[in-house]
Amino acid sequence: MTQMRPLIAGNWKMHGLESSLDEARAVAGALDGRPAAARVALCPPATLIRRMADQLESTGVEVGGQDCRAELSGAFTGDVSAEMLADAGAGLVILGHSERRAGYGESDSLVAAKCDAALRAGLEPIVCVGETLADREGGRTLAIITGQVRGSLSAGLAGKAFAVAYEPVWAIGTGLTPTLEQIEAAHVAIRGVLVEMYGDHGARVPILYGGSVKPANAAEILSIADVGGALVGGASLKAADFLAIIAAA
Numbered sequence: 001m002t003q004m005r006p007l008i009a010g011n012w013k014m015h016g017l018e019s020s021l022d023e024a025r026a027v028a029g030a031l032d033g034r035p036a037a038a039r040v041a042l043c044p045p046a047t048l049i050r051r052m053a054d055q056l057e058s059t060g061v062e063v064g065g066q067d068c069r070a071e072l073s074g075a076f077t078g079d080v081s082a083e084m085l086a087d088a089g090a091g092l093v094i095l096g097h098s099e100r101r102a103g104y105g106e107s108d109s110l111v112a113a114k115c116d117a118a119l120r121a122g123l124e125p126i127v128c129v130g131e132t133l134a135d136r137e138g139g140r141t142l143a144i145i146t147g148q149v150r151g152s153l154s155a156g157l158a159g160k161a162f163a164v165a166y167e168p169v170w171a172i173g174t175g176l177t178p179t180l181e182q183i184e185a186a187h188v189a190i191r192g193v194l195v196e197m198y199g200d201h202g203a204r205v206p207i208l209y210g211g212s213v214k215p216a217n218a219a220e221i222l223s224i225a226d227v228g229g230a231l232v233g234g235a236s237l238k239a240a241d242f243l244a245i246i247a248a249a
Contacts, residue, residue: 006038006222006249007163007206007229009126010236011066011094016044024052026239028059031246035060038229038249041092042236046080053089064092064126067100070113072120082114082121092124094231096152098169108151115154115162125162126208126231127152129190133170141168141182142189149193158198163206164190165231171211173233180224183209187226215244222249 012020024042031040043064044052053063065085069076072083085093095118096111111127118125129148131141149164166186168178178186187207194202209221210231221227229249235241 004204004206004228007041007126007208008036008038008232008242008246008249009041009043009064009092009094009163009165009208009229010232010242011097011210012042012044012048012237013066013099013233014045015237016048018048018051020044020237021048021052021055023237023239023242024061025055027242027246028056028061030239030243031060036246036249038246040246043092043094046085046088049085049088049090062091063089064094065090065123066094067097068093068095068114068117068121068123070110070117072117082117082123086121086123090123092126093118094126094128094165096128096148098128098130098167098172102169108148111152112154115152116156119154119156119160124160125157126165127162128165128167128210128231130167130169130172130211136168136170141186145186146189146193149190150197153197159201163208163229164194165208165210166190167210167231173212175212177212177217177221180220183221183227184224187224191226213245215241215248218245218248 041062068082069079095114100106129145131144135144206228208229208231213230214235
């Protein structure tokens with residue numbers, strides 16, 4: 001498999017006010033003049049995308065959204081379309097995060113429709129998959145995540161830039177992390193489906209790991225075969241922590 005430049009993406013979730021942009025500027029400032037070995041992206045709340053994009057313009061740090069509506073426009077109070085994210089300055093978008101799947105009942109087919117919406121707007125999707133603790137304990141991990149990959153990725157992604165993020169649901173925000181062998185097995189299984197779906201292109205799609213990634217464990221996780229980066233939650237809110245993870249790539 002051709003090695004792609006790793007992607008380290010920070011998901012700020014529902015955190016961040018204007019003052020939080022200081023952390024984003026600190027990340028960009030630290031990388032200025034010594035480009036990271038990895039691509040770096042921050043995905044703030046929608047309220048900060050335009051301001052963050054303006055302040056990070058001409059730096060090496062990309063900006064993304066955390067979700068989008070599948071439709072172009074319409075009577076969907078409170079929702080944001082892919083075109084709106086792009087108009088605000090986003091270049092990427094996280095789709096199918098476990099918190100969206102569990103809290104809002106998002107299905108694989110809906111996530112696939114959002115992939116098409118992202119492509120329509122010129123955004124690069126980061127599509128999340130992952131098993132619950134009950135799935136893991138029941139021996140269903142690989143069946144669940146490969147099924148989510150098949151169901152959540154649209155045919156339109158063929159030849160396009162996108163990433164898959166493996167996030168074991170039980171590890172997100174808990175401080176728990178799967179063993180290195182468990183992470184590798186999940187990534188190998190996902191890679192197999194990507195190749196099955198997209199051929200040679202599927203062999204080059206970055207597969208990120210997410211789930212309590214922090215400075216203390218980033219290097220060993222990122223050294224695993226087929227781990228092509230990280231989707232970082234809480235540790236991306238502080239520049240020092242996020243920079244330590246970037247340095248481990």
